[in-house]
């Protein structure tokens with residue numbers, strides 16, 4: 538079922554949903570089920586599965602020259618989605634990115650998803666690969682999420698890349714996109730970023746999932762600004778309980794967001810690892826309660842494949 542239909546049927550009750558990573562190469566599907574099993578009793582409306590493109594690593598050979606290797610640590614997004622849908626009978630949402638895909642590859646991926654009975658996709662550009670400073674689209678691929686949305690929308694209208702195709706079937710994907718309450722890191726300012734977010738909505742996005750944030754005011758302000766520029770689709774907040782001391786550095790570094798001073802100070806003063814986990818869970822529960830009072834359509838948890846803290850928060854909320 539489409540995310541928009543889940544929201545409609547919930548009739549104002551906030552949905553619980555999660556994002557997981559596909560298992561590391563070398564692990565089997567049971568690694569995913571192990572992450573998800575504790576969360577299933579909380580009745581998630583849908584489960585997002587991230588997409589991880591190939592990276593390049595360089596290894597020195599005996600002659601001193603460097604050899605480039607292509608690695609993909611977490612393949613299998615589409616297959617994991619199919620396994621989740623078949624095992625739990627819960628909607629799985631694959632993340633689909635522009636990076637590394639030609640438009641033909643994207644069309645083929647969407648054909649696979651359509652055959653598998655997947656109703657939703659989260660359409661993203663993807664980050665630059667670690668060895669490149671800027672995002673470089675694949676030759677003949679989509680350069681921005683907006684172009685990817687255009688392609689999905691075309692297929693939803695039965696328009697494939699080969700315009701000589703006769704009597705082609707329409708697809709019917711519900712399209713999610715990313716939104717950044719603290720702005721996307723490449724954008725010169727929030728207004729400009731929201732201008733492009735509006736473009737994604739005008740091209741066919743059905744709902745927005747936000748980057749994680751730890752200060753609800755950032756989300757409230759973001760929603761207000763979205764409504765001001767006529768972005769009227771559901772905006773689902775992305776949530777993550779902070780759980781380690783090292784995340785004081787890694788979260789701002791990797792996700793380009795601020796951590797509130799009072800949260801960071803509390804974590805710094807904590808006496809041990811267990812206390813930090815508790816501080817993160819308590820902060821997250823308070824955040825979720827306030828978001829629910831605000832009237833969010835759902836709470837989307839970034840589990841990072843560690844479900845225990847999410848389970849604790851969701852148990853207190855739902």
Ligand code: FAD
Pocket residue numbers: 586587588589590632633634660661662663664665680681682683714715716721722723724729730731733737746747748749775
């Ligand atoms: P876009 O919407 O294309 O925006 C990228 C940048 O370009 C922004 O600064 C925007 O303001 C600007 N821009 C947009 N359109 C234009 C235009 N036409 N002209 C000029 N500038 C423009 N990454 C993964 O690799 N795999 C995942 O599974 C994944 N899941 C994610 C899930 C969520 C909920 C979120 C929030 C992010 C996720 N990401 C994932 C990270 C995401 O791919 C990166 O943040 C990426 O850098 C931007 O993706 P986007 O879809 O927001 O890009």
